[in-house]
Amino acid sequence: MSEILTKSRARNVFYGGSIFFVVVFGVLTAQSHSHITQTATAGMELTDEVRLGKHVWEKNSCINCHSLHGEGAYFAPEVGNVMTRWGVIDDPESAYEILDGWMMSQPSGIEGRRQMPHFELTEEEMRGLAEFLRWADQTDTQNWPPNDAG
Amino acid sequence: MKYQSQKVAYWYFLAAMALFGVQVLGGLLAGWIYVSPNFLAEILPFNIVRMIHTNALIVWLLLGFFGAAYYLVPEESEREIFSVKLAYVQLVILLVGTLGAVGSYLAGIHGGREFLEQPLWVKFGILVAAVIFLVNISLTVLAGKKTAITNILLMGLWLLSLLWIFAFINPDNLSLDKMYWWFVVHLWVEATWELVMAAILGYLMLKLTGVDREVVEKWLYVIVATALFSGILGTGHHFYWIGTPGYWQWIGSIFSTLEVIPFFAMMSFAFIMVWKGRKNHPNKAALLWSLGASTVAFFGAGVWGFLHTLHGVNFYTHGTQITAAHGHLAFYGAYVALNLAMFSYAMPVLRQRAPYNQVLNMTSFWLMTGGMSFMTFVLTFAGTIQTHMQRIVGEYYMVVQDQLGLFYMMRFGAGAAVVLGAILFIYSQIVVRREIVKPGPVAVPGE
Ligand code: HEM
Ligand SMILES: [Fe+2]
Secondary structure: OOOOOOHHHHHHHHHHHHHHHHHHHHHHHHHHHHHHHHHHOOOOOOOHHHHHHHHHHHHOOHHHOOEEOOEEOOOOOEOOOHHHHOOOOOOHHHHHHHHHHHHHOOOOOOOOOOOOOOOOOOHHHHHHHHHHHHHHHOOOOOOOOOOOOO | OOOHHHHHHHHHHHHHHHHHHHHHHHHHHHHHHHHOOOOOOOOOOHHHHHHHHHHHHHHHHHHHHHHHHHHHHHHHHOOOOOOHHHHHHHHHHHHHHHHHHHHHHHOOOOOOOOOOOOOHHHHHHHHHHHHHHHHHHHHHHHHOOOOHHHHHHHHHHHHHHHHHHHHOOOOOOHHHHHHHHHHHHHHHHHHHHHHHHHHHHHHHHHHHHOOOHHHHHHHHHHHHHHHHHHHHHHHHHHOOOOOOOOOHHHHHHHHHHHOHHHHHHHHHHHHHHHHHHOOOOOOHHHHHHHHHHHHHHHHHHHHHHHHOOOHHHHHHHOOOHHHHHHHHHHHHHHHHHHHHHHHHHHHHHHOOOOOOOHHHHHHHHHHHHHHHHHHHHHHHHHHHHHHHHHHHHOOOHHHHHHHHHHHHHHHHHHHHHHHHHHHHHHHHHHOOOOOOOOOOOOOOOOO
């Protein structure tokens, strides 16, 4: 073992192999990038409203309580499929109304129940947020989550 | 301490330990909110607490790595650090950035990508600090002796800094955002940080066991080769359900399974070196932390990682308390314990005294490691129930969470033990001056 695998051989295998895997990863990333834009998220246009919604989602750090497509904190429900769960995935107006109703009723103040803060959003921002969540929900996520519970 | 400039490491380690305190207290508070959800809900909501908890962790681990590099590179390269002044400038930038970030989080100003919430100016500060560091340490190494340890350490630090670029790239398309986000998160902990870990572990083994350098260095190259060969394509285990193509299910499953190998190799490496070396180094606490780090890393990253990494399993466990269980033990074993091993080794030298803190230090090891293991077990139980009730039976999230209260109470208890251990550790490093238990007489080995 020690004759075949000298230190300099081990080092060269390390460098050479790593470059190989970086290249393969780069190619697959490029392919995935175009798959995302051309196919997986092509179901709904990425409008300015959706962009605004993403910005609202980020500014309020919703991800540090909720999960989105299964990523984030695990303190509050999954929202990647919340529009499906609410049955409003194809209905922008209802999506806005039900989301607005939900957000306005927070925090519930119920003793012993996890609390969602109150967020002061303009109507435009709330509409953007609803569109962003509808946009996220139409992504082809290989049929994840397993059911509407998220 | 052979080289005067190694002293900068002392300040890095102190800063790291202070933030370590912030991190575990933040964690304890978050754990308490799980038990008593109305606690501080109006003033300090859970998302802010969690942000402070995770960000403090990442920054103190990096401070520890930087400190470790400033400590070990002079010894390896056999020369003083290129510029001590730059090293302090770098530290000041990082501390101002950290304080600025925590302050702005408390004021409700933050970004919205998990772990990367730092305001833009802080992100730039980190970038500038990283560049200063790389220049400083690279010039030191280039002018001095080059060893496998410094090679691998530098490569890890260069690559992880390079990946920081992706912290600035936030596409409007959520799926693209997620894909590139993992370039920082996954390619840090499961590729580049592993190089840093291997290098520091190699250095500690060299010092603590007195084993031959040739042997250590060959092992190191083999370990880091398996880390990158598996870890780069292993990123695919995060590309199952975020809008990326279906082929990642196979690539991710296969390569991330292979990610167990470098962690197993690091554990074997540590134990074999101790066995082979048979040097009786007086700093037993550093040895305990080194062996502990490699072992817990194998369980946290290797075993708990494999637990949910196959796409057929991950389909059900994705984003449940199983993920939380794994994240905690993996970070603790691989990076927290490794940093504490380095502190345990270097702090007595930096303070120019014998390692007079070992009994307390070793107690803190068992408190923290016991606490983290217990936490991992109860979160795994909670996650198993959650996966079944929510993902299979289809009960709603909040309904299921209401059933898990007992586990969250036990998790809080485990967290309290960890906090106690952390305080004890910090106390043993910076306050204690004498050994509190007399060592026994040296036994003559039996026939
Ligand atoms: C020291 C190394 C590691 C650390 C620090 C670590 C840490 C983490 C963290 C914090 C997350 C959650 C990320 C999020 O917020 O979404 C995570 C997710 C994950 N890790 Fe690791 N990990 C390590 C190694 C591994 C290894 C070696 C494997 C596989 C063998 C693995 C498999 C996974 C998987 C499959 C997920 C996604 C879980 C999900 O679907 O929700 N990890 N890891
Ligand atoms: Fe990963």
